[in-house]
Amino acid sequence: MYVYDQYDQQLLNERVAQFRGQMARYLDGKIPEEEFLPLRLQNGIYVQRYAPMLRVAIPYGLFNAKQMRTLASIARDYDKGYAHFSTRQNVQFNWPALEQCPDILERLASVQMHAVQTSGNCIRNTTTDEFAGVTADELVDPRPYCEIIRQWSTFHPEFAYLPRKFKIAVNAVPGVDRAAVKVHDIGINIVRNEQGELGYRILVGGGLGRTPIIGSEIRSFLPEEDLLTYLDAIIRIYNQFGRRDNKYKARIKILVKALGVERMQELVEAEWQRIKDGEDKLTQAELDRVKSHFTTPNYQTLESNPASLQQAQAQDAAFARWVQRNVRPHKQAGYAIVNLSLKQKGNAPGDVTAEQMDAIADLAEEFSLGEIRSTHQQNLVLADVEQQRLYELWQQAKSNGLATPTLGLLTDMICCPGGDFCALANAKSIPVAEAIQVRFDDLDYLHDLGEIDLNISGCMNACGHHHVGNIGVLGVDKKGEEFYQISLGGNGGDDASLGKILGPSFARDAMPDVIAKILDCYVAQRIDGETFLETYRRAGHTVFKEAVYGKAD
Amino acid sequence: MAKLIDRQQLLSNDPWHFADDEQAVTEYAIVPLKRWLEQRDDLLALAQQGKLGVHFNSDETADQLGEDAALMARISIDFPKFSDGRGYSTARLLRQSFGYQGELQASGDVLIDQLFYMLRCGFDRFALRDDQDIDDALAAFSTFSVSYQSDVNDPRPLFRRRS
Ligand code: HEM
Ligand code: SF4
Numbered sequence: 001m002y003v004y005d006q007y008d009q010q011l012l013n014e015r016v017a018q019f020r021g022q023m024a025r026y027l028d029g030k031i032p033e034e035e036f037l038p039l040r041l042q043n044g045i046y047v048q049r050y051a052p053m054l055r056v057a058i059p060y061g062l063f064n065a066k067q068m069r070t071l072a073s074i075a076r077d078y079d080k081g082y083a084h085f086s087t088r089q090n091v092q093f094n095w096p097a098l099e100q101c102p103d104i105l106e107r108l109a110s111v112q113m114h115a116v117q118t119s120g121n122c123i124r125n126t127t128t129d130e131f132a133g134v135t136a137d138e139l140v141d142p143r144p145y146c147e148i149i150r151q152w153s154t155f156h157p158e159f160a161y162l163p164r165k166f167k168i169a170v171n172a173v174p175g176v177d178r179a180a181v182k183v184h185d186i187g188i189n190i191v192r193n194e195q196g197e198l199g200y201r202i203l204v205g206g207g208l209g210r211t212p213i214i215g216s217e218i219r220s221f222l223p224e225e226d227l228l229t230y231l232d233a234i235i236r237i238y239n240q241f242g243r244r245d246n247k248y249k250a251r252i253k254i255l256v257k258a259l260g261v262e263r264m265q266e267l268v269e270a271e272w273q274r275i276k277d278g279e280d281k282l283t284q285a286e287l288d289r290v291k292s293h294f295t296t297p298n299y300q301t302l303e304s305n306p307a308s309l310q311q312a313q314a315q316d317a318a319f320a321r322w323v324q325r326n327v328r329p330h331k332q333a334g335y336a337i338v339n340l341s342l343k344q345k346g347n348a349p350g351d352v353t354a355e356q357m358d359a360i361a362d363l364a365e366e367f368s369l370g371e372i373r374s375t376h377q378q379n380l381v382l383a384d385v386e387q388q389r390l391y392e393l394w395q396q397a398k399s400n401g402l403a404t405p406t407l408g409l410l411t412d413m414i415c416c417p418g419g420d421f422c423a424l425a426n427a428k429s430i431p432v433a434e435a436i437q438v439r440f441d442d443l444d445y446l447h448d449l450g451e452i453d454l455n456i457s458g459c460m461n462a463c464g465h466h467h468v469g470n471i472g473v474l475g476v477d478k479k480g481e482e483f484y485q486i487s488l489g490g491n492g493g494d495d496a497s498l499g500k501i502l503g504p505s506f507a508r509d510a511m512p513d514v515i516a517k518i519l520d521c522y523v524a525q526r527i528d529g530e531t532f533l534e535t536y537r538r539a540g541h542t543v544f545k546e547a548v549y550g551k552a553d
Numbered sequence: 554m555a556k557l558i559d560r561q562q563l564l565s566n567d568p569w570h571f572a573d574d575e576q577a578v579t580e581y582a583i584v585p586l587k588r589w590l591e592q593r594d595d596l597l598a599l600a601q602q603g604k605l606g607v608h609f610n611s612d613e614t615a616d617q618l619g620e621d622a623a624l625m626a627r628i629s630i631d632f633p634k635f636s637d638g639r640g641y642s643t644a645r646l647l648r649q650s651f652g653y654q655g656e657l658q659a660s661g662d663v664l665i666d667q668l669f670y671m672l673r674c675g676f677d678r679f680a681l682r683d684d685q686d687i688d689d690a691l692a693a694f695s696t697f698s699v700s701y702q703s704d705v706n707d708p709r710p711l712f713r714r715r716s
Contacts, residue, residue, distance in 0.1 A: 007699045007711060018696045022666065030686065038636060039666055151701040157673035158645055161638025239642045240614055274650050279708045286712040
């Protein structure tokens with residue numbers, strides 16, 4: 001894991017002091033509300049429906065036990081005793097007092113954490129695969145590249161006032177994409193060319209929100225050293241030519257659509273030629289320096305699938321089910337990747353209490369080299385667990401309510417805060433998630449259904465990624481009343497697709513029944529172990545539409 | 554009146570003034586970029602004496618002035634709203650792609666909390682919006698003592714400076 005040096009720490013300390021000063025000037029009336037807004041946003045502070053919300057960055061989802069304990073202490077001392085993990089791998093506090101935010105930031109800085117660029121019209125936290133560094137199928141570990149991007153994007157002097165927020169995601173697994181790179185402003189795939197050299201395939205102009213678009217390839221291969229100059233070139237073009245007259249048309253996806261990807265490519269290429277061999281070209285020394293922070297730990301030589309594990313699975317069906325669902329193969333023999341579920345029935349997806357956070361920190365230290373990852377699916381990962389200790393870990397995770405064995409299943413849904421917290425919502429989303437969790441709580445049924453992404457957003461901003469849910473639920477407002485629109489067939493993975501709207505929207509209390517009809521249709525239609533998405537793609541939209549609305553004459 | 558500062562001090566007696574499309578162009582006039590492009594032949598002599606400047610609207614790009622930047626003694630870039638960040642790219646391109654060496658002024662909605670970024674993009678004159686506190690403004694230039702990226706004042710990113 002990247003550890004700050006004196007420069008990183010100094011920069012962060014200076015940032016806290018700066019924000020303390022800005023807050024003081026604001027409270028003195030020297031900065032009007034409208035001009036304080038971007039300053040607080042640049043420090044992750046929104047003002048929401050009931051209270052401010054503080055979004056803390058977890059760069060590419062990686063953090064450690066000490067940092068988790070600090071988050072727990074903040075939840076306890078400044079909030080209502082819980083926090084919320086978001087789809088962008090960040091963590092949010094829903095109830096801090098505005099005046100206390102500088103103190104919270106200071107506490108975060110003491111453990112190398114911050115809220116820099118978690119909001120506002122700047123380059124946001126770069127995200128990546130939660131299994132980075134431990135999955136066998138990746139080309140290289142993407143995290144050093146994310147860290148290089150983090151440093152370059154932090155307080156970039158030219159790009160602090162972009163037309164709109166800007167999100168970059170990185171993926172390094174051929175054929176699999178856990179970072180949803182195709183729905184980011186810039187998606188980076190780490191690849192090798194025919195000569196075996198490392199580099200990047202760059203996508204541009206993807207995004208969700210009210211105009212969902214799958215990103216287009218702007219460069220099939222960019223050499224490893226050229227990462228930052230090329231990003232500079234893309235964002236410089238966007239900064240100059242992106243629309244600023246209408247915030248709904250200000251994302252780079254709209255620029256790319258207006259220009260066409262070929263023209264965009266020409267502009268970027270021309271800009272890049274001017275700067276590509278300048279001092280921002282990465283050096284081998286810097287690549288090596290950053291990579292040296294993410295070396296393979298000293299794994300022990302262990303037996304794969306040890307007898308003790310097999311025995312525990314044979315004796316304890318609940319454990320076996322959890323292993324099957326929530327544990328993933330590790331590149332190192334005898335180790336496993338464990339997903340801790342933040343999808344307990346009765347809890348908003350992604351919510352954790354301070355007690356759970358402390359417990360997770362303990363588990364990380366005891367079982368997983370002290371490190372934790374947050375995921376795009378609003379769960380947590382312990383990435384380096386010895387297989388022989390899985391049973392012990394499971395028992396402890398279970399007693400802390402972190403072992404719901406439903407990873408990737410229907411009730412492992414993504415859900416935005418919706419009308420319960422968010423000032424922009426058209427409808428609540430947490431109660432929909434809850435109603436579905438209550439209705440579909442039969443584990444055998446859920447396991448039989450297999451992998452289904454259910455994504456719920458409370459408005460068309462799409463924070464809950466409903467467009468890329470196999471089943472997407474979108475809150476809509478009709479004459480002041482809350483309704484929900486369903487889309488089917490979305491997918492955020494490597495073969496990304498946007499969901500297609502099923503038909504007229506439904507009242508909230510109809511939602512579990514509607515979902516049940518969709519699932520019944522899938523079960524009736526599926527052949528030979530097809531996933532929901534495969535069945536939908538094969539059987540077609542109309543079949544599902546008729547199952548829900550009845551046959552049209 | 555906007556207060557004109559450079560990073561050390563408040564400036565007074567600035568001889569420069571704006572000359573929009575109607576006004577006569579005299580010494581130390583700053584003319585709209587468009588006027589320069591249209592009346593280049595007439596304005597050239599004044600420029601060659603170091604007594605002409607141009608002003609960019611935020612939707613005008615550095616490429617529109619291009620190599621002519623070298624003829625200017627002052628360039629002013631407008632920030633119609635502090636949140637309109639196009640001028641940062643314009644400044645950087647003038648300095649780094651077109652070798653502009655003269656004075657570079659930020660005008661318009663220029664606020665304390667933008668100064669540091671502006672400085673790093675090559676601005677050295679700031680027509681601060683008139684309600685801004687001068688002392689807070691001058692202090693803002695030293696908020697940060699380290700930066701990760703290259704900038705106009707130091708073309709080396711931190712990774713080439715790190716020891
Ligand atoms: C409660 C406060 C929140 C507010 C006010 C908010 C606001 C917004 C807005 C305005 C957009 C639309 C931006 C655009 O497309 O141009 C958006 C998109 C998004 N937000 Fe949120 N959001 C909030 C919470 C969250 C949470 C909790 C998550 C994660 C669970 C999240 C993750 C996202 C994501 C992934 C997008 C998709 C944007 C894209 O890819 O184009 N946001 N949000
Ligand atoms: S999708 Fe809408 S309701 Fe949900 S968090 Fe985003 S802005 Fe708020």
